[in-house]
Each structure stands twice: as structure tokens, then as C-alpha cells.
Amino acid sequence: MKETYHICFTSHNEVMFRDREDHDVFVNLMAIQSFSTGTELLADAEMSTHVHQGVFTDNPTEFARRERMSYTKYFNKKYGRKGRFGQKYTFVTLVLGLLHILAMLSYILRNGLHHGAAPTAFGYPFCSVRDMFAADLGLCQELSVEMSRQDMTTYLPRYSDFPDSYKMNERGVFVRSSFMELRRAEQFFGTPRNYLYQMNRLSDDSWAKEQLKDNTGTPITISNMEHADEQSVARMLNNEYGRNFNRSRLQDLDLCMLIDKELCRPFGTTSVYGLTDSQKQRIARQLKYDFHVSDAQISRCLVL
Numbered sequence: 001m002k003e004t005y006h007i008c009f010t011s012h013n014e015v016m017f018r019d020r021e022d023h024d025v026f027v028n029l030m031a032i033q034s035f036s037t038g039t040e041l042l043a044d045a046e047m048s049t050h051v052h053q054g055v056f057t058d059n060p061t062e063f064a065r066r067e068r069m070s071y072t073k074y075f076n077k078k079y080g081r082k083g084r085f086g087q088k089y090t091f092v093t094l095v096l097g098l099l100h101i102l103a104m105l106s107y108i109l110r111n112g113l114h115h116g117a118a119p120t121a122f123g124y125p126f127c128s129v130r131d132m133f134a135a136d137l138g139l140c141q142e143l144s145v146e147m148s149r150q151d152m153t154t155y156l157p158r159y160s161d162f163p164d165s166y167k168m169n170e171r172g173v174f175v176r177s178s179f180m181e182l183r184r185a186e187q188f189f190g191t192p193r194n195y196l197y198q199m200n201r202l203s204d205d206s207w208a209k210e211q212l213k214d215n216t217g218t219p220i221t222i223s224n225m226e227h228a229d230e231q232s233v234a235r236m237l238n239n240e241y242g243r244n245f246n247r248s249r250l251q252d253l254d255l256c257m258l259i260d261k262e263l264c265r266p267f268g269t270t271s272v273y274g275l276t277d278s279q280k281q282r283i284a285r286q287l288k289y290d291f292h293v294s295d296a297q298i299s300r301c302l303v304l
Helices: 020-037 060-079 098-109 149-153 180-189 192-200 205-214 222-226 230-239 252-263 277-291 295-302
Strands: 003-012 038-048 050-057 091-094
Touching: 003 060, 003 098, 003 222, 020 050, 038 098, 038 180, 038 192, 050 098, 050 230, 060 091, 098 192, 098 222, 098 295, 180 192, 180 205, 180 252, 222 230, 252 277, 252 295, 277 295
Parallel strands: none
Antiparallel strands: 003 050, 003 091, 038 050
């Protein structure tokens, strides 16, 4: 029987997406594997070191396994990398109760805000937040283009199967509105006005107390969604105000593109995985001196 689940997998020591193409490929693989496993996607957010998804399925583990495996194959081939990608375990949590599901979807869609990657939830591009109630809120909807099925397959792994209802944009990426169950997800919010409220409310005790009405167990909170330590959770809660967002700060994606497309080239490679430890240390010192980025960010983007 299909139920609603929260899926989260992480990569603490190295970023999962080094350029825009990586994000695009992940969306296509997510769409393909949702079809192959009969999984209905309700919400998603792809951060630099982890992924959140809200799904309605009878086999969340198989969906996550296929998705991770196919993306690992792509990433390893592109960057000359070997081995498992990310932490070994995938967090799969059954979510019961309308208010619990509402909270879970809200936290997923607000992930860019929580991690300081955008000043509001709607400012983060690698997420389905702008696809929900798009027409009602006057949001710019991602447009599909006329493309034959044969042309679509050129952007996908060989032997990929997908229904005719899937549509692609001009970059060869499946449009979320064509493969996600956005209408089902919208039903939990009810109205566009409530959706705006949920995307902008603060994570206080009232949110957890509301979920007690479901009588289905532990409330969904940012702590159990993120599996993070207290310091990280406090930072994420502080980011909800939007005041800490620094537009001039290099995001992980920007830093990785700088490393791969510019700083690696003098060493005869376009992949951080082709660098020696001493070469990485030289680049790390340059990043520290020229861009004043943190040691933690340098470490995960340089895979130190």
C-alpha cells in the first residue's frame, strides 16, 4: 500500500552537484526512477550536500536506491571518480497525518532558505517550491518545448523509459509539472494564501503543537528532518529570518565551478578528482586568500 515518506540522503565530505548540468541530470534521473518504481513525487530540494524528497509510494527504499545508484554512475564517469557517493545510509521516514505531511512538505520546500542559499524559500532554484500554485501566485512557470521522443532520449541514459506525458525544457530537462504530483501536494496546503504563509512562517513551538492533532506520533521538526547537530539547527532557524543571506558570498555551486573550470586547468585537469593532495592544498590557499571562504566550504568543494 502506498504511503507518504520523507527521503533524505547526504554527502558530508564532498558536494553532490558541481555545476548546473549535475542538477539537471539529477532531475531527469529522479523523474525516470519515479516512473520505474511507481513513485509519486510531491516535493524535492537538492542542496549541495544532501537531497530531500517527499514521496507517495509503496517502495521508498527501492526508489531511493535506484536514484542514488544512477546518479553515482553519472557523477563518477563525469568526474573520474570511483566508489560509493555520499553517506552509506538513506533516511526514509514514514509520515502519517495531514498536518505532519504539511510540515514535512514545507520544510523540504524551505530548504534553500534554511541553509542560507536564498533570502526566501522562493529564491532557491533547485527545488519544486516555485512549481506549486505557480499560476495562482503569478510565478514564472518553467516552459516545455516541442521535442520528439527520440530527441528527448539524447539527454537521458540509454534504455530510459518514461511516459509520453513527460515534457522537457530547452535544456533537455524534464519539467517538474509534467512528472511530479504537484496537485496532490497542493491539496495539503489548501489555498495559495496558506501556501505563502507556510513558506514564510517561523519554526516555533506552535508548528509542532499543531501536529499533535493528528495523533500519529512525533511532530515533524527541522531537527528530525535534517538529522543535524544543535549548532547547525540553530543556524538554520536563524536563517529563516532571511537577514543572514549574503548575495556576494560564493555558494558551493559557484565555488565548485570556479575550481573545476579555472583553478584545475593549470594542473592539466578539469576535475577536482584529478588533482594531487599538494595541488589541492595550493588551490585551498588561493581560495582562502582571494575569496575568504571558510575552511569547511573549501574542504567539501575540494574533497580534502
